[in-house]
Every structure is written in C-alpha cells, then in structure tokens.
Amino acid sequence: MSTADLHTATGAYVLHALAPAERTAFERHLAVCPACAQEVRELAATAERLGLAVSVTPPAHLREQVLRQITTVRQEPPRVPAPRKVRAWSRRASRLVLAACLAAAAAFGGIAVWQHRSAEEARTEARQAERQAAELAAVLAAPDARTVSAKLPGGARGTVVVSKARDRAAFLTSALPDPPAGKVYQLWFDDEGKMRSAGLLNDSGGTNATLLEGSVGTASGMGVTVEPSGGSPEPTTDPIGLMKFPA
Template identity: 40%
Template sequence: MSEQTTQEDAHALVGAYVLDALDPGEREAFERHLAACPDCQAEVPGMRAAAARVAATAYVRPPAHLKSAVLAQVARTRQLPPVVTAVSAPVALAWWRRPLALAAAVVVLAAAALSAVLGVQLHESRQREAQIAAIIAHPEVSREVALRGGGSATLDVAGGRAVVRMRGAAAPPSGRVYELWVVPSAGSPRPAGLMDSGSGGALVKQVTGAKALAVTVEPAGGSERPTLPPVVVLTV
C-alpha cells in the first residue's frame, strides 16, 4: 500500500490484514495506518473473531476410511522409474597392455621417489654449504698446517663446529680416500666423514671437548678405526 492510499482504501484492507493476505509492504503500511485509526483498531478484533468462527464452522472431520483408501490407491499406482544417468562401462585393457600400464605406473612412482630423495639431498647440501661458509667467514679458531708432500690443511672452528680444508694436497692412491677423525681428550678417535682434497671443506658438526682433528688415508668407503698414521693433525 503506497503513501497515497486513501482512508477508504485503508479501511478496505482490514479483512485482508486479519486473514494475513497482505504482502510485507502492504502490511507495514496498514499497520502504520492502524496505529492512528480508532475505527480500524475497533474493527480488527471483531473481524478476527468472525474469521475464527467461520473456520470452526467450516471444519469437517475426514472420514475414518480416507487414510486407508489413499494408501491403497498409492499401492496400486505405478511409480515412475528413477532417473539414471548413463555411465560408460569401464573399458578393459587388452591383455598385452596391462603389463605396459603396470610398468608405466612403476616408472612414475620410481621417478617421484627419486625426485623426493634428490630434493632432500639438495636441501641438505645447501644447508651444509651455508654452514661451512658461515664458519669460514667468522671463525673463533683458525689455523693452517703444511702437509708433507706439498699443500696445506686449514682448520676453522666456530660455535662448537669445525671446517677442515685441504689445499694443494695430492690425491690419495687408487682405492684409497682421505678420512677425517675427531680425536677426543680421552679415548679412541671417532670417524667424522670422508674428505675430498679438492672440495670446499668437510664439516664436523660437533668438536666440543675434542683435542684435535686428524686426517688419514683409508681404504675406499672409510674405516671404523684409523689404519695408518695421520697425514695431518689439527689441534682444536
């Protein structure tokens, strides 16, 4: 109901209001009119009472057999079949393709596993290089010792870690490797990894309490205990 609705139009909506037949806008406008109209305020309760009496008079109790009759009709009525979306049947692989598909799956899985391993190794290698660079840049202890036969070995220590580098050293004999050892103040040396004389250095992650680091020539793959006298000993 618009703002231009006349008083007569507003009065005519009393019945629709009582029966809840107005849309939200009309209902809101009529209720504003109702708040200021004594005639409509008096008429609304009477209309509601009349509507209630009409509803009570028109009410008819359904017969007792109606429910059973409806259910019987439902049982006799054929139901529509369910709507089923057609789905293509899976195509079976030819017998000679199955081994190829399995082999391809194995190759894919192997490639994924190899990629993951290489990713981890690359990450660890970069971490190691960063740690070596940090120790060499800011060592707490740094010393260099000449090697017999030429070249030198350098030790840098920082934060309980150490880096050992060999410069100008001859390559070990065929089938042999350089191995690094942590020499404790008491007890036997413990292996600290293999060394490459041409690499950027070997990282020892824990030298706290160590007396020295030593390098020996060992069989390929390294040894659990030194088998030859050290090539160099670097005091920590």
C-alpha cells in the same frame, strides 16, 4: 635442478657441497654459461686464499663494518642472456611433446611413480647439501672463528677453522694429491688421544672445504689419515697431518 637453480649453485659447487648428480648437471651448465664460469673462478680464488691463510685475529671494527654493509649491499645475480622468442610452430611442437609425455606417464604409471620417488630423493639430497653448505659458510664467517694451518704431504696445506660458539669445525685444503687407488682421506677429532671420525674428504686436488661431521665438543685437535674406501671406524694408518685446535 632448474635453470634458475643452476645459476645460484656456484658457491656450493666451489665448496664441493653439491650432490653428485647436481655437480654433473652444474658442470654441463658451466660449459655454456660464461657468467657462472667467471663467478666460479672468483669464488675458487677466494676459497684458495682461505685455505692458505694463517691464524690472524681480525681488528675489532671489522665485524661491525661487514655486518653494516650486508644490510645495504645486495649480491648481483649472474647476467643470463635473454631467452630467444619461440616460434608458433615450436610452441605447437612443445604441446605435442607434452601430450605424448602425459600419455606415456598414464600408460606406464609405475615408471612415473619411480621417477617421482627419484626426484624426491634428489630434492632431499639437494636440501641436505644446501644445509651443509650454509653451516660451512656460517662456521667460516663466525665472529669467534679461529684458524690454524699446517703443511701436508706433497706440498699441500691444510687449515682448520673452529667456532666454539657454533661447536663446529671446517677443514680447508689446497693442492692435496689424490689418495691411492681404493683409498680415501678420513678426518678425525682428537678427543684427548682418542680419535673420533669426523667424515671423509671426498675431493682432493685444487681447493677443498669440508664441514667436519659432528660437534667439536672437548676435542683438542684433528687429524687426517688414509683409509680404505668408505672409511674406517678407527684409524688404520698413521696420520698424514695433525693439527691442534686454536685456543
């Protein structure tokens, strides 16, 4: 990720939508960028409020008001300190380093090809993460979005957000404890008593927002179970949480 990309990754980071390598790079950037750190704290606080929300029907005028303001208010980018001037000898050194790198790439063409493939794979993962984050945001902001909340073990709380128009659902958790060693939390659609996998909950603790894999279809609710690492084709334990989808 470039420096510019890092400054725009705050939302995806808060929603746990970055690929592992991107998440590591962003956390290194976060340690030295107060502007992004502040934005992450604000977005995390907002996400936590969503995770603790109860089902509420917003007033009819709210959607029109938000859509109207979107067209007139632009998001301000984080303030980034201006780059310091580069001395002439530093520029010359940079050119020498670049020349050395090009020579090494010519000498070790196989390594260059491997690096290109790795970079392309990373870009593909980044695009997938961006699409998933955009779909998650679209579900949360959908005009027909409905929510239901329930208590989970250890004082945690879960909220499911369903958009019938988009045929998708999202699951938000707050203060969910880590699963036992070698285990993961798995999400399920409840299709008239038959559980259909909706993906894994890869992060716990704090606030987490996950887009359920697959369409809602005729599912009447969802469940969460503890499964072996990698997940299971069908539940192997009793659900730690079951929620009916809002009408």
